[in-house]
Amino acid sequence: MMTRSEIENLLIEYGKLMGKKNLTPGMSGNMSYRYGDKILITASGTANGYLDKNDIVLMDYDGNAISGETKKPSSEKLMHVAIYKKRPDLNVILHVHSPYLSSFAAAGIPLDKPVMAENTFYFGKILLADYALPSTVELAQNIVKYFDDYDAVLMANHGFVVASNDIKDAYLKLELAESYAQIVLNTYLLGGANILSCEQEKAILALRKK
């Protein structure tokens, strides 16, 4: 298992990268990492792109900061807790308001058509979870149900969340999903995408098992 300090360094490093790539504007979004029977999560009011070690809080699986922590966990802690409880295989969660994915989230449009082979392979569909007020139990419930079958989901009128067992993989999926959203938006300008057929989609999904 990684030490707390190693995990903090990873969150800082990938947070910076997300900031540089405009995947996490301003103080939006939050990140967390499973740490044994606890969770390390960005503190409330911090910016993913500009974190330092004081901005990462240790909390339990009820979303309470461990005594001695000086900051409060992100207000979206309930969503993080719910995902880790449901999926023991996932170790890291990135929640962002990246512009292209958030455009689809704001327009109420899921990314559920097979338009690009690579995205179909990695995500299947990126569905859209119903809106709920940020930081509420209701929001956590709306999001976590998609983690039965998926590792990423759009959050209506809000943003996007992706999880993985590994932070590099989660980050690369975020980058890929954001560029996918940009591509799909561009296809609207170009008169619409050529949607892959059902057979073509099935053949792509079958590659996952190889």
Ligand SMILES: [Zn+2]
């Ligand atoms: Zn958010």
